[in-house]
Amino acid sequence: MSSVETLAYFLEEDSLRGVMRDWPEAMQLMVRLDGAGRCELLVHHRDEAGRVLETLREGLGDAAETLAVVPPVEGFATRRVRFSEEQQLLALAASTEGLSESAQDYAINYRFACEEGLDPEAVVGPRAKPLADEPESDLPQVAERRSARRQSQPEPEPRLFPEGFEAANDPDRRECSLVVAQLHGQGARVRLTLEPGALQGAEIPVVVENVGHSEDFGCFVLPRGALARWQPGAPLVIDMPQEQFPEAWAARFRKRTHHAQVSVTAKGIFVRPVLPEPAAPPEAPMVEVAEGWSLGRPLRAALLVAGMIVAGGGVAIGGNPFSVG
Structure with missing residues (x-):
């Protein structure tokens, strides 16, 4: 200080x-x-x-x-x-x-x-x-x-939904912004970038030291205060310590950039990392067809051969037309 x-x-x-x-x-x-x-x-x-x-x-x-x-x-x-x-x-x-x-x-x-x-x-x-x-x-x-x-207050009414779920028309839950984001490793930190397409290059990262995770580690949440003056559509960079993440996620973020789905509500900043699409298998090589080739000629030849085999099968006892000498 x-x-x-x-x-x-x-x-x-x-x-x-x-x-x-x-x-x-x-x-x-x-x-x-x-x-x-x-x-x-x-x-x-x-x-x-x-x-x-x-x-x-x-x-x-x-x-x-x-x-x-x-x-x-x-x-x-x-x-x-x-x-x-x-x-x-x-x-x-x-x-x-x-x-x-x-x-x-x-x-x-x-x-x-x-x-x-x-x-x-x-x-x-x-x-x-x-x-x-x-x-x-x-x-x-x-x-x-x-x-x-x-x-002295009355008992609360029975819940309609499981813990963590509420109706969207609840006045206290009307705030919701869906944000495009990216996650990647940045030194000893994990960096979350909101609206990466709008970055100007001079943004000062907001440091958030505490990260909460869902039971299956598929989603993490940050305090809503990290976005105190943020407006939807504006870029923002948030840095978090890597040790606040399970190594499985931290290793992925160090290796490559991941897209993320971000929901901003009055309760917090909910981030769902998106795993990259698996690489598509290589396509089978295309066979080059000679000019003038048509399906009819080999098909007719195949039918003729089949007819000969059937006919030969009918006289197989008397002799095989494909036998040699």
Whole structure:
């Protein structure tokens, strides 16, 4: 992080809703990264952004001068963040279990505090959710209240379809883009190229470190956040570590480029590699026919020979017309 020891990156609701469709209105997420490698996610209301920053600066004490904020905020240092880095942060948020639900609970409690004239800080409390190894008891209290509310909800209706299948007319499943793609080995990585025919040659690869696979390894999925600002029809290059793939696939990608069928939904980027068509067997050589040759002549000759054999068979006892001397 060069001279910057602590980075506070604010992900706004529009970007978050691009990777989590049920992200609540007016809620934001601050991603805090420090030089020690620690990462924290802080859910908050957009009206609390200033208070969140001041609390963070006070907590840093003498190290507050090392704090940089993105997007820029007056009174704080900032730094340039590449597009690929922003995609990684969004992918991190999308892959954090329970984050969207925590934001929904926080939004409900924040709105209740405002409607009742209470101090939201006193009602909702700190919202830091560390990604370091911590016991479940250290998770925000709002998660416990969420569990209590869910126990009072009615039992869900029986499923109509097997796990993983839902009706296409479900409003939450309307997003679907079908994309032409290619897969090939690129050094120690597997490269997925969306819309390869539209490449300009200056695309910066988005790095995705985690790859999920179906049970039969015929399909893999990437976090939807990797495509936060991608639009259908636009090219995009995604790099993934080869060790995230079974060796059978990694070896094929190293050997040659494979086409892939890609479906982009609100749940993720689903990729189905396509095995190349087997080589066609060589065609039988064509026989060159002399000019003037016709089917009738050899056919008549064959019929004459057959007639002679039949006739000969009728007088075989008296003598064979094909016998010698």
